[in-house]
Amino acid sequence: MIGWKHGDLLDLNDLTREDIETVIETAKAFKEVSTRDIKKVPALRGKTVVMLFAEPSTRTRISFELAAKRLSADTLNVTVSTSSTQKGETLLDMAKNIEAMNVDMIIVRHKSAGVPQVLARALKPGVINAGDGCRAHPTQALLDMFTIQEKLGRIEGLKVAIIGDILHSRVARSDIDGLVKMGAHVTLCGPSTLMPPGIERQGVGVTYKLDDVLPESDVLMFLRLQKERQEEKYLPSIREYVQHFGLTTERLKRAKKDVLVMHPGPVNRGVELSAEVADGINSVILEQVTNGVAVRMAILYLLFGKKEKVS
Amino acid sequence: MQNSRIMDKETIRRSLMRLAHEILEKNKGVQDLCLVGIRTGGAILADRLQKCIKEIEGFDVPMGVLDITLYRDDLTIANTQPVLRETLISFDITDKKVILVDDVLFTGRTIRAALDALTDFGRPANIQLAVLIDRGHRELPIRADYVGKNIPTAIDEDVRVVLQETEKKEDEVVIKKRGDK
Numbered sequence: 260m261i262g263w264k265h266g267d268l269l270d271l272n273d274l275t276r277e278d279i280e281t282v283i284e285t286a287k288a289f290k291e292v293s294t295r296d297i298k299k300v301p302a303l304r305g306k307t308v309v310m311l312f313a314e315p316s317t318r319t320r321i322s323f324e325l326a327a328k329r330l331s332a333d334t335l336n337v338t339v340s341t342s343s344t345q346k347g348e349t350l351l352d353m354a355k356n357i358e359a360m361n362v363d364m365i366i367v368r369h370k371s372a373g374v375p376q377v378l379a380r381a382l383k384p385g386v387i388n389a390g391d392g393c394r395a396h397p398t399q400a401l402l403d404m405f406t407i408q409e410k411l412g413r414i415e416g417l418k419v420a421i422i423g424d425i426l427h428s429r430v431a432r433s434d435i436d437g438l439v440k441m442g443a444h445v446t447l448c449g450p451s452t453l454m455p456p457g458i459e460r461q462g463v464g465v466t467y468k469l470d471d472v473l474p475e476s477d478v479l480m481f482l483r484l485q486k487e488r489q490e491e492k493y494l495p496s497i498r499e500y501v502q503h504f505g506l507t508t509e510r511l512k513r514a515k516k517d518v519l520v521m522h523p524g525p526v527n528r529g530v531e532l533s534a535e536v537a538d539g540i541n542s543v544i545l546e547q548v549t550n551g552v553a554v555r556m557a558i559l560y561l562l563f564g565k566k567e568k569v570s
Numbered sequence: 571m572q573n574s575r576i577m578d579k580e581t582i583r584r585s586l587m588r589l590a591h592e593i594l595e596k597n598k599g600v601q602d603l604c605l606v607g608i609r610t611g612g613a614i615l616a617d618r619l620q621k622c623i624k625e626i627e628g629f630d631v632p633m634g635v636l637d638i639t640l641y642r643d644d645l646t647i648a649n650t651q652p653v654l655r656e657t658l659i660s661f662d663i664t665d666k667k668v669i670l671v672d673d674v675l676f677t678g679r680t681i682r683a684a685l686d687a688l689t690d691f692g693r694p695a696n697i698q699l700a701v702l703i704d705r706g707h708r709e710l711p712i713r714a715d716y717v718g719k720n721i722p723t724a725i726d727e728d729v730r731v732v733l734q735e736t737e738k739k740e741d742e743v744v745i746k747k748r749g750d751k
Contacts, residue, residue, distance in 0.1 A: 288637065288654040297690040300640035330640075560640075560654070 263561045267379045267386045270395045271436040279437060283405050285557035286550070292329060293552055303332035303563055307362040311354065312389070313339035313369045318524055318548065319389050319398075323366050326555035335362070339369075350374065351381060358382050364562065367391075385562045393427050399523050400433035402554040404441060406547050407478055410519055415442035420472040422504055423482030423531060424453040424493075430523045431482055435461055446472050449482075449504060452493045469504050473513045480521045481506065481531040497530060507533045511541065519543050576721060577743035582702070585718035586615065589700055590622035592716050597667055602695065604632040604666045608684050609655055611673030612636075614735045615702055619671060632666075634659030641683035657687070664692035669716075673731040675701040678712035703743060705729050721745070 263281055265273065274282075292300055308327040312320055320336070327334045337357070339350065354365065364385045367375050372392035379386040390396040407414055419438055425431045425447050438445050439462045446464040447454065448471070459465055466472055473479075488494050506520065520532070520541045528534045537544060577585070597603055600623065607616025613635040620633045635658045670684055681699060688697060700716035705723045723729060726748045734741055 285654050288656045291656050291658075292640075295690065296692075299690070301686070302640040557654075 263565055266562060266565045267375075268397055268558055268562060269375050269379055269386065269388045271397045271400055271433050271440070274397075274437075274440075276440050279401070279404065279441060282401050282554065282557050282561065283408050285561060286401075286405050286553040287409075289556040289560070290550065290553040292556070293549070298329050299331055300329065301331045302560060303327070303330040306332040306364065306563065307335065308332045308364045308366065308559070309335045309337060309357050309362045309384075310389075311337050311339060311350075311357070311365055311367045313350065313367075313374075314390070316368055316389070318551075319368065322548070322551040323387075323389060323398075323555050325552050326559055329552070330556055330559055332364075332559070351377065354378050354382055358384055364559065387558065387562065390429055392429065393432070394429050395433045395436075396429040396523075397433050397437075398551070398555055398558060399430050400437040401558070402547055402551040403434055403480065403521060403523075404437050405554050406521065406543055406550050407519065409550070410543060410546075411477060414438065417443045417477040418446070418472075418475050419443045419478040419480060420446045420448055420476040421480045421482065422448045422469060422472075422506075424484055424488060425449050425458065425482070426453045426455050426493075427485065427488070428482045434480060435463055439463065446476070448472050450494060450500065453488070469506075469510070470513065473510065474515070476514065476518060478519045478521060479506065479514065481526075483523065483525065484527060484530055486527075501530055505530060505533065506536050508535045508539070511536055511539070514541075517541070521547060524548065573744045573746045575742055575744050577703075577719060577741075579741040582718070582741045582743070585702065586618050587622050589716045589718060590619055590626060593619070593669055593698075593700065594623065594626060596698075596715070600627050600629045600631050602665065602667050603669065604634070604661065604663065605669050605671055606634045606636050606659065606663070606684075606688065607671040608680060609635060609637045610736060611702075611731050611733060612671045614733045615673055615700075616669075616671040617735075619669070619700070632661045634661065634663075636670075636684055636687055638680060638683040638687050641687045643679060643683070659691055662692055663688065663694045665695050666692075668694040668697045669700050670697055671700050673702050673733075674729050675699070675704045675712075675714050675717075676707055676729075678708045678710035681712050682710050702731060703729055719743075 324334050362384055366387045366389050368389040369391050372394035375386050375388035375391050388397055421431050448466050448469055451467055489497055494500050518541055522544050526532055526537050605616040605620055607613035616633055623631055637655045637657045639654050698715040701714045702718040704714055704717045704720045707725055728746050728748050730744050732742045
């Protein structure tokens with residue numbers, strides 16, 4: 260038996276290093292299920308999982324839905340913008356109504372930070388945070404760590420650079436939480452306008468030059484650049500961003516030969532990564548997607564094992 | 571009550587060798603035969619049976635390992651989840667004669683779960699069950715085709731199969747009263 264105590268997954272801060280190791284270990288077993296002819300196990304038969312997405316998402320939603328379905332749970336999609344919040348109903352009211360129909364787990368994505376916490380406190384079913392504002396995206400960080408562990412055999416002691424718009428990135432925040440906890444050396448790299456002030460206190464290094472971190476990094480994690488950032492005056496131009504922070508084949512030559520190039524997707528080809536790099540031998544972007552299903556299966560499985568909620 | 575040792579290293583070895591002979595006799599050789607061990611004890615025994623069969627017939631029958639955790643009927647009753655490990659069956663079991671291997675046959679619920687799991691991997695010609703110990707107290711209509719040793723037990727006793735591969739000590743089978751360390 261394993262000592263998993265969580266009924267919700269809201270933030271990586273809530274997990275211990277042992278918890279993260281448990282997720283990685285469990286995901287390893289679930290990865291095999293997706294390679295079978297019959298990609299389904301009966302573990303969550305009769306459970307209902309509701310996906311409450313108040314922000315557009317294709318990949319994360321599909322990944323969660325596949326994960327739940329491969330565990331035999333029933334899934335239900337609620338796209339908040341097209342439903343009753345337009346009639347003035349609050350999200351909490353809507354969630355309470357869903358709860359009243361006896362569902363077992365709610366997976367939530369919302370543009371405001373803290374919404375998953377509010378739901379978890381108010382509701383009986385377990386809550387999984389599928390991304391809240393600029394705050395956290397725990398399953399993305401877990402699948403990133405699973406991918407690193409799988410590819411490089413360890414996380415502790417590795418040099419990981421996270422490159423791009425750190426300020427607005429929930430992926431970066433969760434990755435920092437997880438990687439630092441697992442003993443990796445994390446360096447953040449991006450334009451100074453997109454670097455949160457005081458972030459060094461989280462135990463990470465900061466640099467404003469990609470070339471500073473290229474030669475020594477074992478892992479290069481690129482973040483998606485939202486093109487609106489230029490209109491919002493964070494960037495002079497996308498072209499200048501690419502010159503400083505975009506990874507091209509030419510630049511990749513200065514990195515370690517077997518460096519992992521990661522990206523949470525979807526990639527702006529020609530911005531964060533050139534097309535050749537995104538499809539090149541160092542890129543593990545599609546494996547991250549494959550691993551996402553296994554990690555989300557592991558999370559669902561572990562959360563359902565713990566019946567009482569802590570929050 | 572004292573722990574009583576009912577099998578030692580040598581009796582386990584001889585039992586497994588006899589089981590290998592019985593399996594080969596009943597299946598008339600190694601044609602289409604494969605072994606699938608249930609984690610953890612059954613997987614080790616399947617590995618040993620594979621070696622016994624090799625010794626007798628000079629042929630390596632395919633061997634796989636099954637984790638039945640996801641097919642258990644008490645999954646969300648247990649307070650914490652069991653540790654999940656990989657299932658490793660690298661061959662197609664369709665039309666094969668599958669020898670399912672476990673260490674102790676008790677209620678039969680593990681075997682029920684294993685049968686469900688196996689049918690997700692293909693449609694075997696048949697499935698036969700080999701166990702080292704049959705301790706009785708079945709809760710489902712399941713029986714073993716090959717039994718190392720039948721041991722009548724009380725319901726409140728535990729049968730422990732110690733195998734050196736996992737426990738780092740000599741093989742043995744002991745019965746202890748539940749609650750005793």
